[in-house]
Amino acid sequence: SYVLTQPPSVSVAPGQTARIACGGSNIGSKNVHWYQQKPGQAPVLVVYDDSDRPSGIPERFSGSNSGNTATLTISRVEAGDEATYYCQVWDSSSDHYVFGTGTKVTVL
Amino acid sequence: EVQLVESGGHLVQPGGSLRLSCAASGFTFSRNWMHWVREAPGKGLVWVSRINSDGSYTNYADSVKGRFTISRDNAKNTLYLQMNSLRAEDTAVYYCAKRGDLGSTNWFDPWGQGTLVTVSS
Numbered sequence: 001s002y003v004l005t006q007p008p009s010v011s012v013a014p015g016q017t018a019r020i021a022c023g024g025s026n027i028g029s030k031n032v033h034w035y036q037q038k039p040g041q042a043p044v045l046v047v048y049d050d051s052d053r054p055s056g057i058p059e060r061f062s063g064s065n066s067g068n069t070a071t072l073t074i075s076r077v078e079a080g081d082e083a084t085y086y087c088q089v090w091d092s093s094s095d096h097y098v099f100g101t102g103t104k105v106t107v108l
Numbered sequence: 109e110v111q112l113v114e115s116g117g118h119l120v121q122p123g124g125s126l127r128l129s130c131a132a133s134g135f136t137f138s139r140n141w142m143h144w145v146r147e148a149p150g151k152g153l154v155w156v157s158r159i160n161s162d163g164s165y166t167n168y169a170d171s172v173k174g175r176f177t178i179s180r181d182n183a184k185n186t187l188y189l190q191m192n193s194l195r196a197e198d199t200a201v202y203y204c205a206k207r208g209d210l211g212s213t214n215w216f217d218p219w220g221q222g223t224l225v226t227v228s229s
Contacts (some may be wrong), residue, residue: 048210
């Protein structure tokens, strides 16, 4: 089955840039989606199809995808961005949906 | 406003059964594929099951296949998850989610608030 790997944690100072990696075999050939989940809340979509943003999501959230790594970038990080972020793809070979292991972003 | 509201989660003994419901509003439910996703305590998100718009096609994660059944009632705008032969490892918050409606559509938005299922004796 397809596996997505993320670093467990990322720390960033307010106003700086956070980059969250999502590794998978030839992930560049897939569409990658990203979710933000705060404690006790449901996940919220922040990026879909590698780099598109749903309405209402700030431009500070952006995504890229190439080779074996997809990346979610949060620019000008704010305290309210502190959350766990998950990447997700659809695996066509199994017709299953796969989530990454999740990355907890801490704002220092 | 699109809204998804889950219900039905509670404490159940191992080997028991439970049916979760997800009431949908604010969009044309009958035209949308729907999903169940779960989150075990302290763990990450795991996709559970998917159903197409008219209920004729379903698929499941390997961990629940043969034990869980996804279904829908388009007249009632409601999604269901019938959970049988429950195990301790099925303990989780269960979310329903709507399939994406742009681009690849292989994403989930929005999500309900979740309902907690606890399997324990």
